[in-house]
Amino acid sequence: MKLDSKIPSGPLKDKWDKHRFDMKLVNPANKRKYHVIVVGSGLAGASAAASMSELGYNVSCFAYQDSPRRAHSIAAQGGINAAKNYRNDGDSIHRLFYDTVKGGDFRAREANVYRLAQVSNNIIDQCVGQGVPFGREYGGLLANRSFGGAQVSRTFYARGQTGQQLLLGAYQALEKEIAKGGVKMYNRHEMLELVVVNGVARGIITRDMVTGAVEAHVADAVVLGTGGYGNVFYLSTNAKGCNVTATYRAYKKGAAFANPCYTQIHPTCIPVAGEHQSKLTLMSESLRNDGRVWVPKRKEDCGKKPSEIAEADRDYYLERKYPSYGNLSPRDISSRAAKEACDDGRGVGPGGRGVYLDFADAISRLGAPEISDRYGNLFDMYQRITDENPYEVPMRIYPAVHYTMGGLWVDYNLETTIPGLHCIGEANFSDHGANRLGASALMQGLADGYFVLPYTIGHYLASNKFEKVTTDHPEFQAALASVQTRTTRLLGIKGKRTVDSFHRELGKILWEKCGMARNATGLKQALQEIPSLREEFWKDVTVPGSGDSFNQSLEKAGRVADFMEFAELMVTDALHREESCGGHFREEYQEAGEAKRNDEQYAYVAAWEYAGDGQAPVLNKEPLEFESVHLATRSYK
Amino acid sequence: MSGTMNITLKVWRQSGPSAPGAFETYKAPGISPDMSFLEMLDIVNERLIEGGKDPIAFDHDCREGICGMCGLVINGAAHGPSKLTTTCQLHMRSFKDGDSITIEPWRAKAFPVIKDLVVDRAPLDRIIQAGGFISVATGGPQDANALPVGKPEAEQSMDAAACIGCGACVAACPNASVSLFTAAKISHLGLLPQGQPERYRRALKMVAQMDLEGFGGCTLFGECMAACPKGISIDFIKRMNGDYIWGSVTEAPVKVTLGGG
Known part of the structure; x- marks a missing residue:
């Protein structure tokens, strides 16, 4: 390619x-002849x-x-x-x-x-x-x-x-x-x-x-x-x-x-509340304009109410580590810093996977009405989900997958x-x-x-010149048939496990091994686990209903089947890129806790080409040339 | 949080638009108060599927109260018992252990049931098509700051623009009127200087379309405002009526059609 x-x-x-x-340009009179x-x-x-x-x-x-x-x-x-x-x-x-x-x-x-x-x-x-x-x-x-x-x-x-x-x-x-x-x-x-x-x-x-x-x-x-x-x-x-x-x-x-x-892990989301969790809710990053992020300095304080932890015992870790950007540090950096604090045993809330986003200073400086004017709807949403009032107690936040x-x-x-x-x-x-x-x-x-x-x-x-094509063309007929075959196959498995249970399991593998921090060992394990989960999916999933009616289970099954294949491509890419850059943090490649890029070998776009089912995808590289911007180590300190 | 709850659900099941529907009862034990209402339904559905039964169909997407896709009538109230809250943002802590909860779709002639709790809300798009826009083509507008807009007008316009198009106003209205939805769009655009050239014609066309779609008339009961998850004010309906009346005097008659889209 x-x-x-x-x-x-x-x-x-x-x-x-x-x-x-x-x-x-296309002549104005001809434009309507083109179908897009x-x-x-x-x-x-x-x-x-x-x-x-x-x-x-x-x-x-x-x-x-x-x-x-x-x-x-x-x-x-x-x-x-x-x-x-x-x-x-x-x-x-x-x-x-x-x-x-x-x-x-x-x-x-x-x-x-x-x-x-x-x-x-x-x-x-x-x-x-x-x-x-x-x-x-x-x-x-x-x-x-x-x-x-x-x-x-x-x-x-x-x-x-x-x-x-x-x-x-x-x-x-x-x-x-x-x-x-x-x-x-x-x-x-x-x-x-x-x-x-x-x-x-x-x-x-x-x-x-x-x-x-x-x-x-x-x-x-x-x-x-x-x-x-x-x-x-x-x-x-x-x-x-x-x-x-x-x-x-x-x-x-x-x-x-x-x-x-x-993949981008957004630093300010509402933490997971339990196994039933179906999705995560973002709290706008704009909150970091006025909210200060902190965790207790000592693990022993994590169980205390935030109001019982003295100012001197709080670690405003973003302000400490990145003084010039502080709480406004970019998403990848802020997310990893939150993970580090929690990995260090200093996370707060259920399961210890959370950090505080505290508005007390902003409220005393600007007054609650001004804060309400700026973020009222977000505060309301937070309270609706967590049953806690962020005007009185700091929000709890944790990073979550947000953008790709x-x-x-x-x-x-x-x-x-x-x-x-x-x-x-x-x-x-x-x-x-x-x-x-x-x-x-x-x-x-x-x-x-x-x-x-x-x-x-x-x-x-x-x-370009376009040959006349109709839906009778063999390529259209073949594509129609392949969709029908796939639908029939999904409906015909009639196994024991629901689509969601497979999706959850896939998600766990990826979050643990291809999430905020990645390493070769974990990624290689994921490359073992994903194909076997996929195999189980095609043997044991159950999709009720029929193909010729409104069927939300069938819709989900088709999507999850594609995620099962795509996940492998994602992990393959993560394993091949032996550097840390942006949202891709490889634990093996860091310097004093910060991501270490490798411009000599990886300043390229990795464009993967499909080579057939069961075949390794082919890597194509588009070198990135920087003429106007000087390649530098990204520093927000 | 305190322990789990046992809930009984009475859910409207209907296999298709012309099929007769009926309530079915389901037990939902072991529900955490921290679950959202839809997460509770997810669990009920997982159990139904594992038992070889057809899961309950319901619309949902963003699950953060903004896309407007979800919408259930819960114990007789559109979006359930919490004020200013969509169905997806309603949490089970609003209910008690042992509660029985009735769940129905939006009920309106203009919103036929597709399946179970899923309805067809295409008329809402057609009301927008009738005139819910400002006719500017891409690339035309001048510099954004060349047209000052007073902060109070911008804020009021935003209050109206916050409508998520869920249709709860229709479901809550005894007449199944869509006036709050329509008025919100007419006001959002009509309060801004950019919206002035088409202001009265927009009102005429959108009102004509909503009448054509088979929604009921508005008698200013206010049930819509009480059910609206975004707190859209009924005052916007008065504004719409004013624009409509002025338009009927000043504008040429309008013609709208069903279908399209």
């Missing part, structure tokens, strides 16, 4: 302008589908929920970055670019990140135009806050519901286009296969989750905006339905999967290694390198959907 990133020549700051001029499929209706999918329809393309959009407005982008709390420099505090496109490359531990592609920083400003304009009710100052101008891993205030927000408001903006634009007839929306439809004809992506196979009908859809180009794979861990902050199926099916059809081991930086490999045009298959948002391996900074997922999803893909898809369509 040849990886051609297609990065335009010329100076970094001119690449996107030059490329936009160099790309071919968009899978997913989150920030990336909805913005892409709406924008392409506005341009005149004929778009079909698919979502597994009952409405596009429910995609998991809606749950993002904190905010969205842009290089507006409205605060006059030294921000610029170059600084946002630099912070993002550094935050990603120098494992992202410079040209893509620069473009992201450039279009970040257009996103804010676009969203305000759509009526997104961002937070405002009394003078009527937009408010900003600072966010983890940045020393400037560049984050725009809508209370603690920024993702919701941005998604509703994109959703409303999408509904506007549905009403106009430019987009045909398929709700409660799940993509189960990609169809490739003569090496080119030409359609998908879906299952109608209400009727069970398996259907083929032909298109001139396919776009996946299907989110991340965090649910491979079973417990994560993702919605219950989030899955890897669309991207994994594409991988099995020839799309390279890049950096699957780069890995995803399908894409070139500068967001095209995968399968011609015609594009991938946007969290689903691609994206611009975040080995670690994503706060408030940049929303930025990337919308950048891809509003301002990058609508240009590059036109270039793809204008540069």
Whole structure:
């Protein structure tokens, strides 16, 4: 496989302008003749589908929920970055670019990140135009806050519901286009296969989750905006339905999967309460602007009430270890520091897997009403879940799987290694390198959907001739048959164990051996355990009901079956990368407790190529060249 | 936490839209008060599946109260007994050992049952399609700070925009009216300067669509506001009515259709 990133020549700051001029255009009268499929209706999918329809393309959009407005982008709390420099505090496109490359531990592609920083400003304009009710100052101008891993205030927000408001903006634009007839929306439809004809992506196979009908859809180009794979861990902050199926099916059809081991563990989530736990809830990172993270200095104090532990007996470990960033240190660093404190026996709460996030100082400095104004809805949510009042006792938090930086490999045009298959948002391996900074997922999803893909898809369509294909084509018929076979097989096992019990077990293996800290021994064990669990799944799972009706157990079974295979790819990648970078922390590679990168050997994107069931995947490398940013050890001290 | 609880559930089971439905009773022993309501249902379902029975179908996704996918009528109340709380954020500590809990789907003519507790809420999307947007194309808007918006207006707009589209307002309303949902969107956009050019036409079209979809009329009972997990105020309905009346005087008549999407 040849990886051609297609990065335009010329100076970094001119690449996107030059490329936009160099790309071919589709004549306005011809645009409606092209049919583009968009899978997913989150920030990336909805913005892409709406924008392409506005341009005149004929778009079909698919979502597994009952409405596009429910995609998991809606749950993002904190905010969205842009290089507006409205605060006059030294921000610029170059600084946002630099912070993002550094935050990603120098494992992202410079040209893509620069473009992201450039279009970040257009996103804010676009969203305000759509009526997104961002937070405002009394003078009527937009408010900003600072966010983890940045020393400037560049984050725009809508209370603690920024993702919701941005998604509703994109959703409303999408509904506007549905009403106009430019987009045909398929709700409660799940993509189960990609169809490739003569090496080119030409359609998908879906299952109608209400009727069970398996259907083929032909298109001139396919776009996946299907989110991340965090649910491979079973417990994560993702919605219950989030899955890897669309991207994994594409991988099995020839799309390279890049950096699957780069997973983000978010430092501020509500700790696990018990075995029944079905998902984890994030507490926005913005809380770290005013909350101070601490654990007792002595193990003996862990059982005490926090109010009984004197100031001198508290270890504000982030402030101690990283004085210049303190409680605002990046996510990977903050998460590992919490794990270390708990591994050291100084964790608090049930099971000792928790640290305090304390607002007492902020409340005495600013008053409870101001804190309520800033974080009221988050405090309420915390109390609802834990039955504890964070105005009176410190919150307990612990890291949880939140976001996945890995995803399908894409070139500068967001095209995968399968011609015609594009991938946007969290689903691609994206611009975040080995670690994503706060408030940049929303930025990337919308950048891809509003301002990058609508240009590059036109270039793809204008540069290629498309043979007439119908669903009668043998490739479509074969893909339909393989989906049917798989469904029949899952329903026919009739074993003893539920799908969830397998999913939980898989999640435990990954959390313990491929979670916040990894080592070769554990990863090798996981590579033994995953295939045997998978084998047991295919022998002993029970999926009630039938394929031709509404069947949530069947939906879950299909997703978990793909997680069972994907998990192995993730662990393989983690084992091969013998360095620590960003969210990938290998215990063997550290220096004084900090991650130790190996730029000489690992400054590349690992793009894995499917080689057949039971065959080891093939590793392809895209070297990362840094022309504008000096490769440095990331320091937040 | 204190020990576990034994709960009895009476759950509405219905195999499809045209099938007759009925309540079935299930025992749910060993429930922890720290579980969410949906985690309790997960456990009941795990036991049903292990016993070779069909699990209870219910919609859910984010499980953090924001996607609007979940929604059950619990002991007669949309989203259950806790104020400002979605079904997924309701915890079992709100119930007592030995309680019997009745669980039903949203009941409204416009929301037909798909299976058990799952209903079809497509009319909500069609109401948005009728006009719940600002007609700007990607790339058009000016610099974000070129249009100041007063903080009070922005805050009030955000209060309305917080609607999660779950449909609890419809389920709670004796007339199955969708006015609170519709009014929230009309107000979110109508309170902002960006929303002014289409303000009255938007109200006319969205109101016409909700009437067409078979929702009932609003008599300002206020049950919707009491059930709303996001505390959307009924004052927005008054605002919608004002915009509608003004629009009926100033705008050309509108035409809406069923279907689409």
